Amino acid sequence: MEALSDGVFAIAITLLVLELAVPVGAEEDMLGAVLAQWPSYLAYIVSFASIGAAWVAHTAITEYLDRVDGNFLRLNLLVLLVVSFLPFPTRLLGESLENESAVRVAATLYGVTLMATAALVAALWRYAVGAGLVRADSSDEDVRVLTERLTPGLVGYVVIIGVGVFWPVVAVLGYLVIALFVLVPVRLRR
Amino acid sequence: MEALSDGVFAIAITLLVLELAVPVGAEEDMLGAVLAQWPSYLAYIVSFASIGAAWVAHTAITEYLDRVDGNFLRLNLLVLLVVSFLPFPTRLLGESLENESAVRVAATLYGVTLMATAALVAALWRYAVGAGLVRADSSDEDVRVLTERLTPGLVGYVVIIGVGVFWPVVAVLGYLVIALFVLVPVRLRR
């Protein structure tokens, strides 16, 4: 299971670059054309950080596991489904960030995908704790900290999806902040 | 062999997202354009579930193996061939699901690919049992259960391919049911 999961995370994070197209008008004014594509770069970085954050959370979870069961495997496949779907809303977002009405739809779809990722990762952990899949030598403190770490992101996404209907660029920067919030204080077991 | 197999499953399942194109007309009406692409999302989810089911079945098989031989490796390469081919009929299906005559051809090709995957995975397991590659400590009961699990899917595909000539959308939903049928009661050794 870890081999497939790590593979999907690594591939999804690397496929993001394929969404960056050679800019239109590159022959006459390469510099201007490359700079005009800033929404695509922003979407690229936010998605990279978000998949990175989901991967860090996923790794933290699997390190606490003693064993897995069928339900865990199925939930895990759902996590991989949304993670590997992310390059699509990323592309939509990058190509529509300067079109006022299109970007609202794209930012909402993007935010919903990120929120679904966070919700499923949190559900994966809560299921593992509830079903007794966690190692017996894990301290209650550790379990509590990881549970807390995985929840606020979820609330944040709900708020920011609403913000994104009015100010999509602010929302995209908000998604970056959430990803960094997960990435910055990471602490792995080992 | 496991490294290559897991890699191919992970890559094929993640490449599916590349088949989702930015919808035509996205600049004027992003929401309508995104929603009009529902056949592509359906094909995406069914293919994701089908590759996931094939991977679960493949993992169950390799966990029972004591060793592999040359014929097993060759059969395994054939499994990987059809699995890594699946993104192509997925794209055909997603782009033709609203064109009545084209979708019949696409749904049939799609179903034949899924059936070939299931048939080769079942053949892989039967070969492994017949050639004595299975661990000596595997109970007859376990071997019988896995054999039974891998067979009905095969019959189901034959039926649904026939249905797909008349009602392609019903067939696609049927392929989803078969994939979930394999995924839901999964039980791994360990």
Next chain:
Amino acid sequence: MEALSDGVFAIAITLLVLELAVPVGAEEDMLGAVLAQWPSYLAYIVSFASIGAAWVAHTAITEYLDRVDGNFLRLNLLVLLVVSFLPFPTRLLGESLENESAVRVAATLYGVTLMATAALVAALWRYAVGAGLVRADSSDEDVRVLTERLTPGLVGYVVIIGVGVFWPVVAVLGYLVIALFVLVPVRLRR
């Protein structure tokens, strides 16, 4: 080194499917359009078998190794360079197989890439033997057999590249025969 090598083989073999495009004219006559693309499917299968054969040979080599040195790593990177390049001539071949003058160029480039792969894999093995990287407990017989296995393909490629200038389709089928020749009698150490 094995992680990178296995990854590149798995990715290259799975990326081949991206070279299969939705056929032109699919909206009016899907069946005819899909069938008219037979050169692309042929190129897909031959490339899949060729990368599979190179991977089997590469795996056989690494299983005999006791350790690696810097030169081995560099030679290995060259092997990965030609393997990961193969999807490009595969696409050229698939798109030109019905254009008499273009296909000669494409078939030659394709054959040269396959020959370079086989030559570099054979060189990798000979270097490993010469530099004493092979396990001390490998029998001379085993080493001799593997050396013999890796050489004839090389000669075959030279002959078939020449044939391909006059009969490109015959050459492509010849490349398939060579790949199967390597795949069929494979025997791994373990």
Next chain:
Amino acid sequence: MEALSDGVFAIAITLLVLELAVPVGAEEDMLGAVLAQWPSYLAYIVSFASIGAAWVAHTAITEYLDRVDGNFLRLNLLVLLVVSFLPFPTRLLGESLENESAVRVAATLYGVTLMATAALVAALWRYAVGAGLVRADSSDEDVRVLTERLTPGLVGYVVIIGVGVFWPVVAVLGYLVIALFVLVPVRLRR
């Protein structure tokens, strides 16, 4: 962490081939059209060698590590960000190498990406040494050699980016020399 890193390196190096398009005019004059694409092949080889060099340096670093901490993981994600970004400037470079004004921008972006990769890999190593993450049994000599090996490339990139403003092709060849400089004397621990 190693699984994700190796995966990203393997995928980024293999995705490079997708940047090679079927040349325009291939139907009339395949040989001329394929040869006219030489800038894309050059960019492909230089990027392949550069990712290969970054991977060799990264592997050398992880082999000296005793453990990792949160900051190391975050720095490592930044390394993966620039490595997986490289296919984009590679494509820009390959498509603009015969357009005098566009190629200056593309060569500068390409060089800055390569320099950022080298700088982050060097920073990763210096951080690991400073934070005491290196194995206790590593000799000071080994640590010093690896530190020296990772630094000159950095200086080289700064010089060559400047050269590239006037002679872009010379700069691209210079980047190849730096990559080979890292690849040629590689020595792994084990």
